[in-house]
Amino acid sequence: MGRYIIRRLIQAIPVLLGSTLLIFATVFVLPGDPIAALAGEKRADPTIVAILREQYHLNDPFFVQYWNYISGVFQGNFGRTFANVEVSEIMAGKFQVTLNLAMTALILEAIIGVGLGLWAALRRGKATDSAILASTLVLISIPTLVTGFVLQLILGVQLKQSFGIDFFPVAGISEGWRSYLVPGFVLAGTSIAYLTRLTRTSLVETLRADFVRTAVAKGMSRRRVVGRHALRNALIPMVTYLGADLGTLMGGAVITESIFNIPGIGQELFRSVYERQQPVVVGIVTILVLVYILANLIVDLLYAVLDPRIRYE
Amino acid sequence: MKKTATDVLPAEGGLGNDPLLSVEDLHVEFATRAGLVKAVNGVSYTLSAGETLAVLGESGSGKSVTAQAIMGILDMPPARIPKGAIRFQGTDLLKLSEEARTQIRGRRIAMIFQDALSALNPVFTVGWQIGEMFRVHQGMSKRDAEKKAVELMDRVRIPAAKQRVHDFPHQFSGGMRQRIMIAMSIALDPEVLIADEPTTALDVTVQAQIMELLAELQRESNMGLILITHDLGVVADVADKIAVMYGGRIVENAPVHDIYRRPAHPYTKGLLESIPRVDLKGQDLYAIKGLPPNLLDMPTGCAFHPRCPYRQDNCVTSVPELYEIDPNRSSACHYWREVLDGTDE
Ligand SMILES: Nc1ncnc2c1ncn2[C@@H]1O[C@H](COP(=O)(O)OP(=O)(O)OP(=O)(O)O)[C@@H](O)[C@H]1O
Ligand SMILES: [Mg+2]
Numbered sequence: 184m185g186r187y188i189i190r191r192l193i194q195a196i197p198v199l200l201g202s203t204l205l206i207f208a209t210v211f212v213l214p215g216d217p218i219a220a221l222a223g224e225k226r227a228d229p230t231i232v233a234i235l236r237e238q239y240h241l242n243d244p245f246f247v248q249y250w251n252y253i254s255g256v257f258q259g260n261f262g263r264t265f266a267n268v269e270v271s272e273i274m275a276g277k278f279q280v281t282l283n284l285a286m287t288a289l290i291l292e293a294i295i296g297v298g299l300g301l302w303a304a305l306r307r308g309k310a311t312d313s314a315i316l317a318s319t320l321v322l323i324s325i326p327t328l329v330t331g332f333v334l335q336l337i338l339g340v341q342l343k344q345s346f347g348i349d350f351f352p353v354a355g356i357s358e359g360w361r362s363y364l365v366p367g368f369v370l371a372g373t374s375i376a377y378l379t380r381l382t383r384t385s386l387v388e389t390l391r392a393d394f395v396r397t398a399v400a401k402g403m404s405r406r407r408v409v410g411r412h413a414l415r416n417a418l419i420p421m422v423t424y425l426g427a428d429l430g431t432l433m434g435g436a437v438i439t440e441s442i443f444n445i446p447g448i449g450q451e452l453f454r455s456v457y458e459r460q461q462p463v464v465v466g467i468v469t470i471l472v473l474v475y476i477l478a479n480l481i482v483d484l485l486y487a488v489l490d491p492r493i494r495y496e
Numbered sequence: 497m498k499k500t501a502t503d504v505l506p507a508e509g510g511l512g513n514d515p516l517l518s519v520e521d522l523h524v525e526f527a528t529r530a531g532l533v534k535a536v537n538g539v540s541y542t543l544s545a546g547e548t549l550a551v552l553g554e555s556g557s558g559k560s561v562t563a564q565a566i567m568g569i570l571d572m573p574p575a576r577i578p579k580g581a582i583r584f585q586g587t588d589l590l591k592l593s594e595e596a597r598t599q600i601r602g603r604r605i606a607m608i609f610q611d612a613l614s615a616l617n618p619v620f621t622v623g624w625q626i627g628e629m630f631r632v633h634q635g636m637s638k639r640d641a642e643k644k645a646v647e648l649m650d651r652v653r654i655p656a657a658k659q660r661v662h663d664f665p666h667q668f669s670g671g672m673r674q675r676i677m678i679a680m681s682i683a684l685d686p687e688v689l690i691a692d693e694p695t696t697a698l699d700v701t702v703q704a705q706i707m708e709l710l711a712e713l714q715r716e717s718n719m720g721l722i723l724i725t726h727d728l729g730v731v732a733d734v735a736d737k738i739a740v741m742y743g744g745r746i747v748e749n750a751p752v753h754d755i756y757r758r759p760a761h762p763y764t765k766g767l768l769e770s771i772p773r774v775d776l777k778g779q780d781l782y783a784i785k786g787l788p789p790n791l792l793d794m795p796t797g798c799a800f801h802p803r804c805p806y807r808q809d810n811c812v813t814s815v816p817e818l819y820e821i822d823p824n825r826s827s828a829c830h831y832w833r834e835v836l837d838g839t840d841e
Pocket of ligand 1 (some may be wrong): 526528533544553554555557558559560561562574726753791
């Protein structure tokens, strides 16, 4: 197992290199001069621009720049912005905010998605089942932007004005964990729908398996047959989906954070692309890639825990 | 007061002369998109303690469905039991509540399935799965249940049971897995054991060992054994009597030796003639002509008539009842005498 983890981490290196190179190149070819942008509307003094360009190695060939950057990353140094702030410093606090958001989304996804999926599976073919399936379709087809603004309006404005209920903050993060509830739900929206469907299918299939029939023949109660024998097997694809989704949720935070004005890395990424803060953009993407890789590794390890037929050497 | 299911259950040991288990005129049908599948159309057989009944018949003849009806593990719907009775020590199981049936299932009537790999849960150790019988039904502690599991694994002769109790089903060979199924099914000393083609998925040498094990366990515990198979060769050694099924009906009931010597139904006769025989080596194997009946649209009269060499006009119009040949034998053929006489002693 330990050797497997090490091998997987080594395999992750080319993935990390490839994806950062790609993003580095993309940022490199973006039009506009970051140093000029630094000066804002005014025209910058050409001598200062030349000094700054030298200082930030902007005149070096592309691969040299990339090499300087990536070797820094491997030493935990994400470089400095053009305004001379440590990139890692910018990311540190914001990463935590986005992680909070993504974890909230993940927890909501797990509770709602699994709950609805199980409910639908146990009422297969009945009205409840159809209603749940239909609502997942609706959830999948509505863009995040729409759910975001609609919920903001209903929960943040109407609920407060009509009923005086102010439980769901819909902007900023000043209310602690409660601030993350609505944005988390919006972020998780489509994932909830997919997980619901996956859970339902998975349990329905498992309930048809021979070993479920064996459990019934052993005289086990329906509760035990479903809750122990079937669910334990149905769990495997569900957990896999949930784990892999953590990366997706962190990446998807860009839109949600802008809607709800949440100061996470999504918002920061958006601004940095706009301001051509090359080091920040690459830094954030690198972190996101890392999260993806780690999440997938954890999923694979969980897989082996849940399914004894899988062994990693 | 909590109502216990045992209040309504048949007493252990049985009542007087009632057979241990008797299936009476059982009908099972499935509502499917294509229509009503009449899988079982009036099956009757009986089983006494210590007796082995072999249920024989080609694929689709309703052997498994009958067994599942006895166990009460049919999914209803789509299955329906419009008619019939399944008496276990005198009590009609079909009239019991689901709760009462759960009490009987696994404890007093147990079942072994064909493919042990898919019939065992892949994510639990075999010890857990065998031990579950004791934990759930007898409230035993984890440790005691595991000890019991090891004992049972020893009893079905799984080598190194003590170490292997923590292994998962996929870590065993096919024969060993079927032994685990058997261990699980006999855990609570059931009075009836139904084995649905327990050896079909195994290779020949292992088949013989498993059959031997079943026979031995049955002798030790005096349970009634229903052995479902389409392998006539297996049957001769272990069965006391045979019920032959065709199109969801019993076509012949007989003690095992009678049936081999003188079948009383054309279908049984055909089955026997299709067994490969050493003395007829080199000749073409006999095969019953035609196809099994379509359960959605059964032939009129005797279901076997389209394939029967003895067919007369009335076979097409009237359904033959099970004619009694002698107290132990019956045949659902209008012309059973001709069939009997047509076989050399
Ligand atoms: N759930 C179901 N829905 C519809 N039809 C079914 C269902 N289960 C069984 N049947 C039908 O009932 C008939 C009898 O099936 P059964 O499994 O009892 O046959 P069998 O005699 O055990 O055959 P085999 O030797 O292949 O196991 C088959 O034609 C089958 O298609
Ligand atoms: Mg069968």
